[in-house]
Amino acid sequence: MAKSTTQYICQSCGAVYAKWAGRCEGCGEWNTLTEESRTETPKALGGGPRGGRKIELVGLAGQSAAPPRMPTGISELDRVTGGGLVPGSALLVGGDPGIGKSTLLTQAAAALAGTGVSVAYISGEEAVAQVRLRAARLGLTDANVGLASATNLRDIAATLDDPNGPKVVIIDSIQTMYLDSLDSAPGSLSQVRACSHELIRLAKTRGFALFLVGHVTKEGSIAGPRVMEHMVDTVLYFEGERGHQFRILRAVKNRFGATDEIGVFEMTDGGLVEVANPSALFLAERRGNVSGSCVFAGMEGTRPVLVEIQALVATSGAGSPRRAVVGWDSGRLAMVLAVLEARCGLALAGNDVYLNVAGGLRIAEPAADLAVAAALMSSATGTPVPADVAVFGEIGLSGEVRPVSQADVRLKEAAKLGFAEALAPPRRKPRGKAGAAGKGDQSKTTEALRVREV
Ligand code: TYD
Ligand code: MG
Secondary structure: OOOOOEEEEEOOOOOEEOOOOOEOOOOOOEOOEEEEEOOOOOOOOOOOOOOOOOOOOOOOOOOOOOOOOEOOOOHHHHHHHOOOEOOOOEEEEEEOOOOOHHHHHHHHHHHHHHOOOOEEEEEOOOOHHHHHHHHHHOOOOOOOEEEEEOOEHHHHHHHHOOOOOOOEEEEEOHHHOEOOOOOOOOOOHHHHHHHHHHHHHHHHHHOOEEEEEEEOOOOOOOOOHHHHOOOOOEEEEEEOOOOOOEEEEEEEEEOOOOOOOEEEEEEEOOEEEEOOOHHHHHOOOOOOOOOOEEEEEEEEOOEEEEEEEEEEEEEOOOOOOOEEEEOOOHHHHHHHHHHHHHHHOOOOOOEEEEEEEHHHOOOOOHHHHHHHHHHHHHHHHOOOOOOOEEEOOEEOOOOOEEOOOOHHHHHHHHHHOOOOEEEEOOOOOOOHHHHHHHHHHHHHHOOOOEEEEO
């Protein structure tokens, strides 16, 4: 019987189906299955090993040098990558179209070239003239970056497969690349996967650091870079709210560094500008003495970030009350509301509640609970939280405020930014020597700041 030569692949999660369906059973996304031709699958080895070479197993102990690094010259990018690019590694830079990926990588290319590294920027989206225009806008026309506009992976591979080739290669974007041996259209899952695989293999053999740009669309109409996440060493997401100048580069996977670091940039007429002190930026537009506003002393990776949390409790019209959250988890908001009602007697079940993290930052920490609760109570009662108070702490279901990590760093940052008081959870009992040393630090940091434990 002749086998069907087509299959349906979910462009979001990569699940394969023999028949088309409106909804992917794997990830639950709608309209993500597209028809692609069945690619050759390797035959199983069958029977015994044939022609394989014995591999040598070694012990865990033994010397391995830390991977060498190429600092990019953009310190926010270095922070997120864990100290610079690792030769032979692949980085995926994902983000919505228009968020600034090409801008960031053009600047990174120029900065790297400035440190003497040979860089190739291959654009499949824009013609050379357009890339040059952007470089001119960024004031980077003098940078020694090799530029090409190409989409055929066979040509690109032939160019890069060179021992004297570039040490950093930027592919903008992976969705425009295609391998002519596949029938599927560029941007389809098979193409994205095959092209990434080929480029990553080249990066490993030739030792260059590879940046792959990937667009993320909510509709899933372009192959989601999610399928590439396991193929690359590092996944960076470039995010930001439209209408805000801030752009945040976040590591969601990193084989060579921590994943909770963020890099903060500001998009200006002259390109992306690094923001060394995000707290000052996020608090810049704060108006003092209004109800429903509270400053949260948060942490992003190793760096403290103070942001304003805004809440609005409004009388609800007909129907079920609205809950709208920007920058925080809506489930977490529901929990804080429930605790406020059950433990503090603040019933907001009949009110509309809006919560916003000012500046477009997205907070994932439960440590923001207390600041959210303070903002909600402030709005509900019409009492402003004093402008020089910073708040942090996790709220438990029984209404208790729980200790959170890095209290010292948060307090230090608040003191540095001129806050006079902090509402903080009770301190953890010091454990062993490390804890005792930490305690010594604490008394120092709190000098400028009154810490009220709640
Ligand atoms: P771009 O890097 O092309 O986004 P992506 O590659 O992620 O699709 O940047 C797109 C936006 O950035 C565009 O709307 C214009 C804006 N921009 C600036 O504001 N300043 C600049 O210096 C540059 C180059 C772009
Ligand atoms: Mg682009």
